Amino acid sequence: MAWSVHDIPDLGGRTAVVTGANGGLGLETARALAGAGAHVVMAARDQEKAASAEKRIQEELPAASLRVVPLDLGSLVSVREAADRVLADHRQIDILVNNAGLMAIPERRTVDGFEMQLGVNHLGHFALTAQLLPALLRADAARVVSVTSTAHHMGRALDPRNPHLEGSYGPWKAYGQSKLANFHFGIGLQRRLAAAGASAASLVAHPGLSDTDLQATSVEETGGGFTQRFFHGLAGSTGMTAEQGALPQLRAATDPSARGGELYAPRFVNFGPPVRRPILRRLGLGKAIERLWEVSERETRVTLDVAAAQRALSA
Numbered sequence: 001m002a003w004s005v006h007d008i009p010d011l012g013g014r015t016a017v018v019t020g021a022n023g024g025l026g027l028e029t030a031r032a033l034a035g036a037g038a039h040v041v042m043a044a045r046d047q048e049k050a051a052s053a054e055k056r057i058q059e060e061l062p063a064a065s066l067r068v069v070p071l072d073l074g075s076l077v078s079v080r081e082a083a084d085r086v087l088a089d090h091r092q093i094d095i096l097v098n099n100a101g102l103m104a105i106p107e108r109r110t111v112d113g114f115e116m117q118l119g120v121n122h123l124g125h126f127a128l129t130a131q132l133l134p135a136l137l138r139a140d141a142a143r144v145v146s147v148t149s150t151a152h153h154m155g156r157a158l159d160p161r162n163p164h165l166e167g168s169y170g171p172w173k174a175y176g177q178s179k180l181a182n183f184h185f186g187i188g189l190q191r192r193l194a195a196a197g198a199s200a201a202s203l204v205a206h207p208g209l210s211d212t213d214l215q216a217t218s219v220e221e222t223g224g225g226f227t228q229r230f231f232h233g234l235a236g237s238t239g240m241t242a243e244q245g246a247l248p249q250l251r252a253a254t255d256p257s258a259r260g261g262e263l264y265a266p267r268f269v270n271f272g273p274p275v276r277r278p279i280l281r282r283l284g285l286g287k288a289i290e291r292l293w294e295v296s297e298r299e300t301r302v303t304l305d306v307a308a309a310q311r312a313l314s315a
């Protein structure tokens with residue numbers, strides 16, 4: 001039997017944080033987690049969209065426990081403020097789904113001067129995860145899910161000398177780099193959690209081709225880029241629904257049999273029910289992860305040291 005939202009265990013008493021929960025896969029993820037009884041923090045940038053997403057879930061699930069927290073992943077100050085708000089209300093976090101993202105847009109910078117796709121898709125999530133780490137480590141067996149894409153196969157590992165692709169920017173090149181960063185982050189975080197003996201786990205999910213705003217936004221932002229239009233058309237005609245596309249990240253976040261370091265994705269690469277897929281690109285993985293950490297800590301000035309966080313909690 002294919003895995004579905006009906007397989008999500010009872011999440012009563014659990015707290016989940018979902019980034020980009022105001023639309024697309026993030027909204028479906030928030031809805032399904034709330035439907036299973038979790039209290040869901042909807043971390044979102046556009047507050048109008050967030051209010052209507054919250055209303056939609058609440059109308060469908062009157063018992064849903066939701067809280068919107070403003071989060072712009074393109075601003076380290078906003079990330080810090082969002083993390084502080086979440087930590088003020090929650091001693092522990094059971095599920096963190098790092099879902100928000102942008103795809104193949106023209107060259108832009110975040111508030112902090114980072115290349116936008118790397119900044120939003122990876123660096124913002126790196127800082128958020130680091131800042132929420134104490135609450136994740138306090139939970140019995142927290143899960144952190146990083147959302148990647150098949151585009152990670154075309155990505156290059158971060159070059160510490162030019163992570164923001166100065167002088168060599170390409171919309172797809174930057175997307176591939178950011179999605180490979182998500183993949184390396186998910187696997188690297190699991191390695192650090194395991195080495196520190198933490199009960200938390202980090203997993204990676206690929207949604208498959210899903211008909212959300214992702215493609216429309218990239219067409220709009222590029223003023224009708226050719227490949228962007230191609231993927232928009234493909235997602236509209238053959239893509240899965242957002243409900244279906246959210247299943248790999250929901251399975252990674254909740255399936256009791258899932259383990260840290262695993263990748264969940266559709267059975268047929270971009271389509272089909274969520275299944276565990278093998279981790280490819282193992283050659284040079286350790287080195288790429290070390291470089292990712294080095295660049296991410298240097299750029300964000302946020303340290304993500306699981307062992308130190310673990311020691312601080314038990315002191």
Ligand SMILES: NC(=O)c1ccc[n+]([C@@H]2O[C@H](COP(=O)([O-])OP(=O)(O)OC[C@H]3O[C@@H](n4cnc5c(N)ncnc54)[C@H](OP(=O)(O)O)[C@@H]3O)[C@@H](O)[C@H]2O)c1
Binds near residue numbers: 020022047071073103
């Ligand atoms: N759909 C697919 O076919 C597909 C395939 C592979 C991977 N993915 C991945 O799935 C994830 C979700 O994408 P989606 O398909 O649901 O696309 P979507 O409908 O466009 O949703 C993207 C989400 O990211 C948020 N976001 C963008 N910039 C942000 C920022 N600076 N700060 C905070 N949030 C921000 C958006 O919020 P605002 O509207 O407020 O900006 C929105 O909630 C992405 O990581 C994407 O790379 C999707």
